[in-house]
Amino acid sequence: MYYYYQHIQTPLGRMTAVVNDETLLSLSFTDSKDYQTAWDKLQKQATLIQISSHPIINQIALELEAYFHGTCQQFKTPVNYVIGTPFQQDVWRALKALSYGDQVTYGTIAEAIGLNPLSIIVPCHRVLRKDGRLGGFNSGLHRKKYLLTLEGGRWNE
Template identity: 40%
Template sequence: MTLYQKVIQTKAGDMLAIANETHLLMLHFINKPTIKDELQIVKQQLNTEILLTSNDILDNLELELNKYFNGKLNSFSTPIMFNFGTPFQQKVWRALCEIPYGETISYKQLAENIGQPTAFRAVANANGRNFLTILVPCHRVIAADGSIGGYSSGIERKELLLEIENNKNNTQCI
């Protein structure tokens, strides 16, 4: 399997994207504290090196992220794949994908959505281990009291993403 990578500049900072020939496997902000560990997981689990070149998946992702950050896109078409994480984490990540654009839910609600209402701490942990920032919208999960809660790439970024999605003046396309 060949893996490709691209650094994508966004309004929230540079992002590193990793894809195979058919799916996006990882998307994170470059300065995420755990990005080196996650790159190591990608290399070890897939037993391959990552080429320093882009491909069609990554080029399309860059176009979509530019539209997203300019308020012109509310649904991504870039194909994603959950290659990493436990079955529980993958279940949480799939549930994150069901949170509508412009809406938020609590960690407790997310736990209820996956049928494990007492697992909100485990859900929060899985949320933080998401390999596909923005496309798997972990930023849409907030604390039960309505506060922003945590975000592995910084609260300021989470606030920016929520602001983009809550801007009612955005031209939203599917």
């Protein structure tokens, strides 16, 4: 089995998109805490091949560009959760259902979700602590603030 990957440059840093023939499997900032963990899990499932072009990666790259320009509020790229526990996958599905600009508390979804292999697409940046303050974000609070600001979000300082 083969998975294909390509690096995508965003205003918040370099990301790696991993796909199979049909869906996006992973989208992670290359400097996030769980990047290597996700990469290792994907490598155990398939041979990872770097490519210069792929229809699904092209689609997510265009959607990300539109998102960062404020013109994409819903990602349409098909995703598949191939890593993570069943609980984590349930949490990611719940987070993916959040509308653009919506925010919830960790207690609403879960106290912590652990690894998120689809940054931005599965919008864990929209999750706040119970007191409305910013909580942990695997890819860094500076990115969480940027994404929430882009979406018109508010939080307690």
